[in-house]
Amino acid sequence: MNILRFFPTYRSLLVIRVMAIKDIRSSLTERAFMITSVIIPINFLLLFLLFALTGGQAPTAIVLEDKGPYAQQFLSAMEHSHSFIIQQTTSVDAQNLMKKGQVVAIVTVPDNFDSLLRQGNQVQLRVVLNNLNVDFTNDIRRAVPLAITSFYANAFPNQVVIRAHEVDSYSHDTGYVQYLVVSLMVVSVMLGGLLQAGSNAAREYEKGTIKELMLAPASIWAIQIGKILGALLLNSLSVVVMIIVIVFLIGVWPEHWDELFAFVLLLMITFVALGALIGTLIRRRQAVIPLSIGLSTPVFFISGAFGPAVWGDQVTAAITQLQPVYYGIANFQHAFHNFTTTSTSPAIDGFILAGFAALIVVISALALSYSRGRGDVH
Amino acid sequence: MNSLFPILAIVRKDISVWLRQPTSIAGTVLPAIAFMVILYFGAQAVGRNPVALVVQDSGPHAQELVNILSDSGAFKVGMITITPQKAEDALKQVKVAAVITIPSNFDAAYNAQKPDPVTIHINNLNLDFTNDLRRSLPSAITEFYAEKGNSSPIQIHVKETDLRSQDIDLLRFELVPNLVLLLTTAGIVNAGLATAREWEDSTIKELLLAPISKTTLIAGKLLSGWITTLLIASVVLVVGAASGYLRPEGTIYWISTLVIVLLIALASAALGVAIGAASRRFQRVTAIGIPLSIDLFFLSGGITVAAFLPAWLQTIAHFVPTFYGTHALQMAIFYGSTEGLALDLSILGATALVAGVLGVLSLRRSMIA
Numbered sequence: 001m002n003i004l005r006f007f008p009t010y011r012s013l014l015v016i017r018v019m020a021i022k023d024i025r026s027s028l029t030e031r032a033f034m035i036t037s038v039i040i041p042i043n044f045l046l047l048f049l050l051f052a053l054t055g056g057q058a059p060t061a062i063v064l065e066d067k068g069p070y071a072q073q074f075l076s077a078m079e080h081s082h083s084f085i086i087q088q089t090t091s092v093d094a095q096n097l098m099k100k101g102q103v104v105a106i107v108t109v110p111d112n113f114d115s116l117l118r119q120g121n122q123v124q125l126r127v128v129l130n131n132l133n134v135d136f137t138n139d140i141r142r143a144v145p146l147a148i149t150s151f152y153a154n155a156f157p158n159q160v161v162i163r164a165h166e167v168d169s170y171s172h173d174t175g176y177v178q179y180l181v182v183s184l185m186v187v188s189v190m191l192g193g194l195l196q197a198g199s200n201a202a203r204e205y206e207k208g209t210i211k212e213l214m215l216a217p218a219s220i221w222a223i224q225i226g227k228i229l230g231a232l233l234l235n236s237l238s239v240v241v242m243i244i245v246i247v248f249l250i251g252v253w254p255e256h257w258d259e260l261f262a263f264v265l266l267l268m269i270t271f272v273a274l275g276a277l278i279g280t281l282i283r284r285r286q287a288v289i290p291l292s293i294g295l296s297t298p299v300f301f302i303s304g305a306f307g308p309a310v311w312g313d314q315v316t317a318a319i320t321q322l323q324p325v326y327y328g329i330a331n332f333q334h335a336f337h338n339f340t341t342t343s344t345s346p347a348i349d350g351f352i353l354a355g356f357a358a359l360i361v362v363i364s365a366l367a368l369s370y371s372r373g374r375g376d377v378h
Numbered sequence: 379m380n381s382l383f384p385i386l387a388i389v390r391k392d393i394s395v396w397l398r399q400p401t402s403i404a405g406t407v408l409p410a411i412a413f414m415v416i417l418y419f420g421a422q423a424v425g426r427n428p429v430a431l432v433v434q435d436s437g438p439h440a441q442e443l444v445n446i447l448s449d450s451g452a453f454k455v456g457m458i459t460i461t462p463q464k465a466e467d468a469l470k471q472v473k474v475a476a477v478i479t480i481p482s483n484f485d486a487a488y489n490a491q492k493p494d495p496v497t498i499h500i501n502n503l504n505l506d507f508t509n510d511l512r513r514s515l516p517s518a519i520t521e522f523y524a525e526k527g528n529s530s531p532i533q534i535h536v537k538e539t540d541l542r543s544q545d546i547d548l549l550r551f552e553l554v555p556n557l558v559l560l561l562t563t564a565g566i567v568n569a570g571l572a573t574a575r576e577w578e579d580s581t582i583k584e585l586l587l588a589p590i591s592k593t594t595l596i597a598g599k600l601l602s603g604w605i606t607t608l609l610i611a612s613v614v615l616v617v618g619a620a621s622g623y624l625r626p627e628g629t630i631y632w633i634s635t636l637v638i639v640l641l642i643a644l645a646s647a648a649l650g651v652a653i654g655a656a657s658r659r660f661q662r663v664t665a666i667g668i669p670l671s672i673d674l675f676f677l678s679g680g681i682t683v684a685a686f687l688p689a690w691l692q693t694i695a696h697f698v699p700t701f702y703g704t705h706a707l708q709m710a711i712f713y714g715s716t717e718g719l720a721l722d723l724s725i726l727g728a729t730a731l732v733a734g735v736l737g738v739l740s741l742r743r744s745m746i747a
Binding site: 030032033036037039040043044047048050052053057058059074081082083098101102103104116117120121122123124125126127128129130131132133134135136137138141142143144145146148149150151152156157158159160161162163164165166167168169170173174175176178179180199282284285286287289290291293294295297298301306307308310311333337339340341342343 | 401402404405406408409411412413415416427428443452469471472473474475487488491492493494495496497498499500501502503504505506507508509512513515516517519520521522523524531532533534535536537538539540541542544545546547548551567571657659660661662664665666668669672673676677680682683684685686687688689691692708
């Protein structure tokens with residue numbers, strides 16, 4: 001005891017250790033929640049990947065009534081237009097596919113396609129659209145003329161002379177899934193952190209054990225840091241599973257492992273501290289799950305998950321730079337793909353993220369300290 | 379008649395408790411609100427990447443292409459310059475997604491009918507918007523030729539036939555899956571919490587000792603879950619109809635919409651009772667109920683159109699009851715169509731029946747235990 005009196009730092013470390021162990025043990029007794037808190041972030045990651053699987057290309061049936069060389073060239077132009085998933089089929093089968101909802105458009109190349117083009121006459125291309133919503137219907141409406149022009153540029157190069165010549169910044173294209181999964185990892189880390197730490201903090205109020213913590217002769221900072229550490233260790237379970245899924249199952253290999261581990265740790269600290277803050281404020285575990293999901297999802301969408309946020313709406317882009325997910329996504333894209341997605345460098349993004357982590361840890365400790373100051377523990 | 383009063387008493391009690399629990403109500407509507415926010419931002423951002431234009435030719439054809447690119451729905455032209463370096467710097471600093479360069483000999487090459495390339499330098503971070511950009515410049519070139527009218531060399535013309543009488547805008551289209559998400563979350567979470575509460579607060583003892591049958595108790599629980607879900611649904615439907623966003627055209631489609639909503643609400647509430655009785659804990663109900671509702675939402679098409687999903691995922695979607703609920707509501711509300719209605723209603727009816735049986739069995743088992 002005397003040692004503890006003379007070495008306050010040692011005493012605080014002891015409190016941190018004890019708090020972390022207590023929270024881990026408490027969580028392990030609630031196995032059902034423990035399992036769901038690991039599963040929910042991974043579930044979230046996999047579900048949102050479904051969104052990427054749609055790929056934005058319209059499933060389209062093409063009926064070639066003419067098999068001539070121009071008709072074949074037109075088919076090739078459609079296949080290379082980055083707009084369609086083509087199924088070449090008969091008219092009857094195309095109608096059936098449309099009825100079953102397996103295609104959203106039928107393009108029919110008429111039987112006199114080649115001969116009319118050779119004679120320089122007009123050709124009517126029949127396009128049937130299942131115009132369910134204006135977004136993808138307009139994509140098809142734009143894509144068919146585009147395929148026609150591409151066809152002309154190849155088949156009649158002397159008539160259609162303007163062409164697009166593409167130069168890419170990166171030597172290879174990165175698939176949408178490979179890009180999105182990295183952004184999704186950030187929101188999954190966020191969700192896992194909020195759930196774990198939020199529940200741990202709220203549990204103290206629900207079970208009334210917060211009174212004992214508040215009355216204990218220990219620093220509030222040590223108590224809160226201990227709680228954050230406990231949640232951090234528990235949260236690392238779901239993060240490890242996520243990394244395994246992304247790297248070994250989906251096959252996205254990080255370019256910079258060191259950056260990945262550093263930024264994962266920073267993000268975990270940030271969101272675990274935020275979870276502790278939310279749990280301290282709302283004090284009910286029942287509300288932690290919907291609030292965590294309700295908060296993570298929109299924040300993720302405005303933070304540049306699908307591409308640099310600054311390319312979107314300017315107001316949203318300005319707002320999103322005030323929160324950590326934006327920098328988390330930028331840092332993760334750099335760690336995994338060596339991409340730069342913000343105007344600032346990855347190092348600056350890292351420092352800003354570290355600043356957010358420190359700030360939220362401080363605010364969460366202050367919130368707990370405020371509770372003690374008011375004697376407000378119910 | 380003897381059973382009716384206790385049933386109504388249970389319903390009244392559950393609804394009163396529910397109304398005094400703002401966190402439960404917030405928890406019910408929060409996922410749906412979150413997805414609406416997402417869809418709003420998603421709809422704003424669809425395919426409008428910022429580009430820089432480097433215009434090195436001041437000829438009329440070059441200017442025509444510049445005007446088309448500037449007015450294009452596919453681009454946001456953030457910069458027009460004659461200095462390539464300025465545009466390349468903007469690309470490097472991630473201020474624009476691509477740089478399009480119209481060369482100094484553009485008009486001369488066009489007039490001479492010689493190859494006339496327009497360069498697009500793309501920051502190809504991912505295939506989604508890279509493909510958008512790849513489509514966008516050829517699309518502008520297509521428009522350039524289309525504006526030539528009869529003098530255009532392109533002789534292929536599109537004759538479009540639409541299956542539906544109207545195109546529905548993306549945000550409105552996604553309101554329906556969101557309504558289904560709201561119904562499933564509300565049913566599962568509210569009915570689940572109302573059931574689990576009896577064990578958490580130990581009031582189940584009083585209910586079991588009361589001079590009422592177990593059937594009455596089960597009926598009361600199912601009915602209260604159903605009614606709370608319908609209360610939320612009615613608010614959404616009234617607001618949707620008043621604003622015109624969710625207004626079925628004609629009595630028959632109003633009836634089919636209401637029947638579909640009633641069935642989804644019943645199935646969700648019964649599932650909620652089953653989960654609540656099996657788990658007997660608030661936290662478990664929300665931990666299972668909310669992710670389950672979101673899973674059902676995504677697997678039934680959710681924020682996309684089912685036809686765009688890969689074939690294996692479409693097959694899975696056909697085993698998800700909310701897929702049929704979403705389809706039936708979209709047909710009734712947007713297109714005034716009964717396409718597939720019989721199948722949709724039978725599957726929803728069967729789901730409500732199976733969920734009801736599950737709810738009864740789970741509650742009975744927990745009461746005996």
